[in-house]
Amino acid sequence: MSAAILSGPPAAQALLDEARDRAARLPHRPELHVVRLGEDPASVSYVSLKERKALEVGLGSTVHALPDTTTQPELLALIERLNADPAVSGLLVQLPLPAHIGSGAVLEAISPEKDVDGFHPVNVGRLWTGDAALPPCTPAGVVALLDYYRVPIAGRWAVIVGRSTIVGKPLAALLLARDATVTIAHSRTQGLASLTRQADLLVVAVGKAHLITPEMVRPGAVVVDVGVNRVGLSKSGKARLAGDVHPDVAEVAAALTPVPGGVGPMTVAQLIMNTVLAAERLQAGERVT
Ligand code: NDP
CATH class of the missing domain: 3.40.50.720 (NAD(P)-binding Rossmann-like Domain)
Structure with missing residues (x-):
């Protein structure tokens, strides 16, 4: 016997196609914002893949590339600004972060409504209550x-x-x-x-x-x-x-x-779908929290 191969690309494309269709039905284009600190090659490459896929399906994409000397208060201030910006639908901070930054505090600072990685404790809790919003x-x-x-x-x-x-x-x-x-x-x-x-x-x-x-x-x-x-x-x-x-x-x-x-x-296709899901809820005036 030889196993059937469950190939990722066609399944990912189906998810991306659905994200594109749903995004096109929204009054405002969903916008993904990714914050990256430093120039770690793996992080640079993951972030550019996320940006490429977002653009491919017609979403907006902005990468905030900050130096790895950015302080925690500076990073938190940027997150606060993006949380408050109604044009931002999805927000993630690329991990790992430099050692002087507490990733727990950073992940908790992201609005649960925009937390497209699904790492905020509110979204973790919702997952276990059976309402996996993001x-x-x-x-x-x-x-x-x-x-x-x-x-x-x-x-x-x-x-x-x-x-x-x-x-x-x-x-x-x-x-x-x-x-x-x-x-x-x-x-x-x-x-x-x-x-x-x-x-x-x-x-x-x-x-x-x-x-x-x-x-x-x-x-x-x-x-x-x-x-x-x-x-x-x-x-x-x-x-x-x-x-x-x-x-x-x-x-x-x-x-x-x-x-x-x-x-x-x-993984990246689901991130794009999460950005659309977040945009749908935000634009419908619903709250995840
Ligand atoms: P972690 O290192 O955070 O967790 C690994 C888990 O494996 C731990 O729970 C650990 O147990 C357990 N483990 C370690 N050794 C053994 C063993 N010998 N037998 C049984 N369990 C063991 O890894 P991640 O969950 O972040 O990632 C796991 C893998 O998935 C990695 O290869 C990562 O690169 C990949 N990955 C791939 C992604 C993708 O998109 N394809 C995305 C994310 C991850 P314990 O808790 O006791 O330490």
């Missing part, structure tokens, strides 16, 4: 990918490996809201393989290349690989990427997401 992008992207390929979720036993606040935990909330039975595993879990072998739906978000091997997967399971690990350089000098799931799992699973080209494109 869900975090990677887990919501995973659910959108499963929906695109019509993978059933309700009643399935989902095992999530990884309990970070940006992937594992919020994904558990989203899958629970879709009536999956959810188990979360982490670095202190005993007998990981015996758990993962129970899963109808196995999602791995750890950051360890090829952690999940074929013996750890139930034949016929659907496997989503969130992990992105740099494993050396290609001949052209570009980083070679590997997922958390060993490629041989394709011999056991019914379906598998590739790395790269699986969950990655969904």
